[in-house]
Amino acid sequence: MKIYNIALIGFGGVNRALTELIATKNSLWERDLGFRLNIVAVSDLYLGSVISPNGLDAKTLIEANFAKGGFGRLSGGSAEADNETIIKSAPVDIVVEATFTNPKDGEPAISHCRWALKSGKHVVTTNKGPVAIAAQELKALAKANNVHFEYEGSVMSGTPVLRMAEKTLSGAEIKGFEGILNGTSNFVLGRMENGLDFASAVAEAQALGFAEADPTADVEGLDVRLKVVILANELLGANLKPEEVSCEGISKLSPSDIDAAAKANSRWKLIGSAVRNADGTITGSVAPKQLPLEHPLAGVNGATNAVSLNTELLGSVTVTGPGAGRTETAYALLSDIVAIHNARSGSLAKDAA
Numbered sequence: 001m002k003i004y005n006i007a008l009i010g011f012g013g014v015n016r017a018l019t020e021l022i023a024t025k026n027s028l029w030e031r032d033l034g035f036r037l038n039i040v041a042v043s044d045l046y047l048g049s050v051i052s053p054n055g056l057d058a059k060t061l062i063e064a065n066f067a068k069g070g071f072g073r074l075s076g077g078s079a080e081a082d083n084e085t086i087i088k089s090a091p092v093d094i095v096v097e098a099t100f101t102n103p104k105d106g107e108p109a110i111s112h113c114r115w116a117l118k119s120g121k122h123v124v125t126t127n128k129g130p131v132a133i134a135a136q137e138l139k140a141l142a143k144a145n146n147v148h149f150e151y152e153g154s155v156m157s158g159t160p161v162l163r164m165a166e167k168t169l170s171g172a173e174i175k176g177f178e179g180i181l182n183g184t185s186n187f188v189l190g191r192m193e194n195g196l197d198f199a200s201a202v203a204e205a206q207a208l209g210f211a212e213a214d215p216t217a218d219v220e221g222l223d224v225r226l227k228v229v230i231l232a233n234e235l236l237g238a239n240l241k242p243e244e245v246s247c248e249g250i251s252k253l254s255p256s257d258i259d260a261a262a263k264a265n266s267r268w269k270l271i272g273s274a275v276r277n278a279d280g281t282i283t284g285s286v287a288p289k290q291l292p293l294e295h296p297l298a299g300v301n302g303a304t305n306a307v308s309l310n311t312e313l314l315g316s317v318t319v320t321g322p323g324a325g326r327t328e329t330a331y332a333l334l335s336d337i338v339a340i341h342n343a344r345s346g347s348l349a350k351d352a353a
Contacts (some may be wrong), residue, residue: 011042042056047069049083090118095121095122110134117140122149126157177236179271184219185270193267232284246285270286296318305322
């Protein structure tokens with residue numbers, strides 16, 4: 001049975017949910033997956049940082065009501081976050097990166113991933129920025145240092161579209177995709193169908209915790225644009241940059257637009273898509289589209305995400321699942337760790353043979 005020492009960079013909803021899973025599921029994972037997770041370091045801008053080479057009690061981390069700088073009260077702790085020292089020097093196998101990141105430059109997550117990979121540590125992340133902006137560099141660093149860079153949760157939270165496409169649609173010849181890749185904008189459009197204007201729908205999404213205080217990234221398509229880049233580069237072999245993907249959000253849609261769509265037996269959805277052109281180039285876009293009700297994406301409601309993959313051999317294959325949520329996104333991190341464990345176990349078995 002393998003024990004992986006992990007460092008949590010960021011202790012917001014996602015890494016806190018992973019900690020909850022560790023506190024309750026480690027014995028099950030040991031039995032069913034062949035490993036346990038041992039948290040030896042945590043760093044968070046609000047709480048500070050703590051390192052314990054023998055491991056931190058997951059239950060204590062989630063149950064203690066830490067105030068600002070609260071990790072400073074723990075043995076080996078500091079009231080100040082020290083991401084760089086923990087990533088580079090803590091005795092960990094896997095760095096779990098889940099910080100708030102600027103979508104324009106991917107920082108600080110790109111630096112966190114870079115430090116970890118250069119230090120010979122595996123990285124699992126839910127951050128879109130590093131994958132959309134610096135995936136090739138980070139993959140090369142991982143390969144050079146014989147470690148893994150995994151990011152299943154960067155597109156559809158716990159719904160495994162990247163790994164599913166790679167593993168189960170290999171040879172199906174994916175030609176393009178279109179998807180609902182942002183739950184907040186999808187929720188807003190649904191509420192507008194029920195009679196709310198745009199501003200009221202956004203306010204409700206904020207009150208329910210679906211939208212941030214500044215909802216721009218969601219409703220103007222910026223979040224979806226990063227996900228389109230990731231999917232296009234991963235599934236279609238493109239080399240797109242975010243600025244190369246045209247982007248239009250939903251803020252210009254009016255109640256009359258919504259009503260007109262309903263009368264035409266259709267509904268508006270914010271669609272992120274990419275297609276392989278006849279000359280081999282890849283074109284990506286984000287824009288609101290009026291879909292007929294029989295379209296496979298038209299019935300996707302609320303915060304649910306979905307993507308339809310257009311394949312040569314199977315036609316359209318649609319994957320639907322949660323696109324947000326603490327536990328769902330934490331599961332994506334677990335699935336990445338499972339992938340690392342299986343790959344390393346397979347490598348060791350081959351070496352032994």
